[in-house]
Amino acid sequence: MPANPFNSHTDYGIGIGLRVPHYRHILERKPVVDWFEIISENFLVGGGRPLEVLDSILEQYRVVQHGVSLYFGSTDRPDREHLRRLKALVRRTGTPWLSDHLCWGSVDGTYTHDLLPMPYTFEAARRTAAKIRMVRDFLEVPICVENVSSYAEFHLSEMTEWEFLSEVVERADCGILLDVNNIYVSSRNHGFNPYDYVDGIPAHRVGQMHIAGHTKFEKYILDTHDHPVLDPVWKLYAHATRRCGVTATLLEWDDRIPSFQEVHREALKANAFIAEARAAGPIRAGRPAGKSPARRTGAPA
Amino acid sequence: MKPAGSRPQNLRALQRLMHRAILRPLAPGDRTQRRWTDGRTAREMAESFVKANDRLTALERLEIYNRMYWFRILDCLYDDYPGLRAALGPRRFHRLAVAYLTRHPSRSFTLRNLGSRLEAFIRRQPRWTAPHTALAAELARFEWAQTVAFDEAARPVVTAAELAKVAAGRIRLALQPYVTLLAVRHPVDAYVRAVKERDALRTEASNAAGRSRVSARLRRVARPRPERGWLAVHRVDNRLYYKRLEPAAYRMLAALRDGRTLEQAVARGGRAVTAEQVRTWFELWTQLGWICRRK
Numbered sequence: 001m002p003a004n005p006f007n008s009h010t011d012y013g014i015g016i017g018l019r020v021p022h023y024r025h026i027l028e029r030k031p032v033v034d035w036f037e038i039i040s041e042n043f044l045v046g047g048g049r050p051l052e053v054l055d056s057i058l059e060q061y062r063v064v065q066h067g068v069s070l071y072f073g074s075t076d077r078p079d080r081e082h083l084r085r086l087k088a089l090v091r092r093t094g095t096p097w098l099s100d101h102l103c104w105g106s107v108d109g110t111y112t113h114d115l116l117p118m119p120y121t122f123e124a125a126r127r128t129a130a131k132i133r134m135v136r137d138f139l140e141v142p143i144c145v146e147n148v149s150s151y152a153e154f155h156l157s158e159m160t161e162w163e164f165l166s167e168v169v170e171r172a173d174c175g176i177l178l179d180v181n182n183i184y185v186s187s188r189n190h191g192f193n194p195y196d197y198v199d200g201i202p203a204h205r206v207g208q209m210h211i212a213g214h215t216k217f218e219k220y221i222l223d224t225h226d227h228p229v230l231d232p233v234w235k236l237y238a239h240a241t242r243r244c245g246v247t248a249t250l251l252e253w254d255d256r257i258p259s260f261q262e263v264h265r266e267a268l269k270a271n272a273f274i275a276e277a278r279a280a281g282p283i284r285a286g287r288p289a290g291k292s293p294a295r296r297t298g299a300p301a
Numbered sequence: 302m303k304p305a306g307s308r309p310q311n312l313r314a315l316q317r318l319m320h321r322a323i324l325r326p327l328a329p330g331d332r333t334q335r336r337w338t339d340g341r342t343a344r345e346m347a348e349s350f351v352k353a354n355d356r357l358t359a360l361e362r363l364e365i366y367n368r369m370y371w372f373r374i375l376d377c378l379y380d381d382y383p384g385l386r387a388a389l390g391p392r393r394f395h396r397l398a399v400a401y402l403t404r405h406p407s408r409s410f411t412l413r414n415l416g417s418r419l420e421a422f423i424r425r426q427p428r429w430t431a432p433h434t435a436l437a438a439e440l441a442r443f444e445w446a447q448t449v450a451f452d453e454a455a456r457p458v459v460t461a462a463e464l465a466k467v468a469a470g471r472i473r474l475a476l477q478p479y480v481t482l483l484a485v486r487h488p489v490d491a492y493v494r495a496v497k498e499r500d501a502l503r504t505e506a507s508n509a510a511g512r513s514r515v516s517a518r519l520r521r522v523a524r525p526r527p528e529r530g531w532l533a534v535h536r537v538d539n540r541l542y543y544k545r546l547e548p549a550a551y552r553m554l555a556a557l558r559d560g561r562t563l564e565q566a567v568a569r570g571g572r573a574v575t576a577e578q579v580r581t582w583f584e585l586w587t588q589l590g591w592i593c594r595r596k
Contacts, residue, residue, distance in 0.1 A: 041410060041411050044410075044411065045413070045452035045453070045454075046452060046453050046454025046455070046478065046479075047452060047453065047454045047455045047479065048450075048451050048452035048453065048455075048479065048536060048539050049451060049452065049536075049539040049540075050451075050452050051452075052539050069410040069411070073312075074316065075312055075313045075316060079410065082410050104316055106410075107316050107317055107320040108317075109408055110320070110324070110406045110407065110408060111406070111407040111408070111409065111410060112320065112323055112324070112370055112407075113370075113373060113374065113407060113412055114323070114366065114369060114370060114373070116316075116319065116323075116366065119312065119315055121312065123311060123312055124312045127312060151362055151365040151366065152351050152352075152359075152362040152363060152365070152366065153351070153352045153354075153362075154315065154350055154351060154352065155308060155349075155350055155351075155352060156308070156309070156310075156312075156315060156350065189354075190354065191354065191355070219356040219357055219361075220356065220357060220365070222365075
């Protein structure tokens with residue numbers, strides 16, 4: 001299922017994040033790349049160099065918007081001015097879908113600029129799903145929500161992270177941006193099996209995947225995006241590809257960024273795992289879409 | 302372990318508590334402060350809503366977010382204010398940045414706006430920068446102007462030909478939103494340029510074999526002596542520029558910025574300004590694309 005309603009039925013292949021150190025190379029050499037993912041917030045500006053670069057990229061390449069500040073899980077109401085500007089950018093880029101994170105990060109209009117983990121509660125799922133629906137209806141573009149890496153868990157939680165993700169996307173009827181590296185990082189930090197996570201989400205909703213590098217410390221792993229993808233993450237990616245189908249995939253490399261060629265080469269390694277997944281065939285594990293925690297526990301919808 | 306009654310009971314309460322904990326300034330050694338605001342230990346506060354695991358306590362897990370928050374926003378100010386950082390030195394700049402960000406945490410979805418209130422904060426709380434407060438405030442304003450020049454909106458320009466067709470007493474013009482005018486008491490443009498050149502040289506030198514040869518040029522850039530100046534921070538073809546202005550030219554541009562008519566703006570230049578000077582300046586400003594129609 002490479003294309004589905006949650007990515008506008010597009011089949012985008014393997015992309016990389018558009019980052020400032022690569023601007024010159026991309027604009028001058030025009031390398032062949034399936035697509036670029038842009039951070040929406042970097043282009044929510046009035047003018048100048050950012051929009052000039054974006055327009056040049058749009059002449060040559062397909063672009064997908066990825067955001068870091070919608071904070072679907074914050075109890076704050078969405079900022080209408082922010083949404084209005086985001087909608088103008090959606091029109092400008094023609095992004096087939098828009099992604100942001102299943103997290104919170106602001107309280108009463110004050111921002112942490114971080115992707116903070118949710119308590120996995122039914123109350124949080126209900127509020128988050130309502131916000132996703134509202135944003136989607138305003139922006140008029142399919143939404144995919146991304147699982148974040150996390151370093152803390154809460155007493156309030158009533159379910160696992162993958163049950164929470166499933167609950168939110170089913171209630172919101174939206175897509176998933178499955179960040180395989182984030183699953184791995186969180187699995188090590190919280191002691192769960194990352195394969196249970198991949199097997200536990202509604203595969204038909206996965207519209208995009210992320211892969212990235214991380215950094216290991218003595219007592220935890222940090223999602224740093226400053227390394228090549230590590231082997232356990234590639235293995236999990238191969239499994240996720242078998243489970244969800246060949247899906248638009250994006251390599252994130254945001255710190256200590258090497259040359260464009262090195263980043264692109266790293267991203268294209270995904271092809272080997274895609275071929276492997278194709279040869280192995282799909283995993284026929286039971287689809288959990290009809291087994292969301294709300295239905296199992298009888299909690300109010 | 303605190304009784305369940307002291308735990309945040311819903312999403313909003315949890316987010317407010319964690320938000321306060323994350324935004325709280327770090328203690329020496331970049332650790333989370335050990336005492337919470339209500340007199341409890343920070344450990345008790347963290348345990349009220351965060352689970353421990355077999356490797357990290359609840360407080361240690363919360364501390365990861367507390368540290369990441371401060372490292373991220375301090376890095377952002379370091380990057381955006383190299384001139385101010387050089388003028389104050391790293392320790393004083395750090396203290397200023399922590400005080401500023403504690404008083405003015407981000408109210409914008411983008412880190413781009415993090416320094417928008419820094420100049421006002423410096424003037425309001427001079428103890429962080431004394432005895433260099435005037436210079437520090439001017440540097441903060443100058444470096445914020447560069448952020449504005451980089452990506453603020455551009456409106457349709459008014460050309461010299463269009464100007465000539467309209468009666469000067471009726472037309473109300475404006476400066477492009479990305480142009481900032483500055484009347485300064487220190488040559489902040491030359492100072493920041495020298496700091497950036499020094500920093501670039503340091504980066505080069507870190508890879509150079511003959512480091513000793515460049516060491517003299519890597520020393521601290523001396524703070525500028527007072528010297529009045531009038532500047533426009535702007536962009537041309539999406540590149541940043543600083544342009545020094547004649548005082549009369551500054552007054553005319555400031556009048557346009559403030560909504561005066563063209564006739565009033567020209568009068569602000571003063572009697573010493575000749576018609577030829579006015580014509581030359583307006584030709585230049587329209588060529589640079591600085592002049593647009595007032596909304």
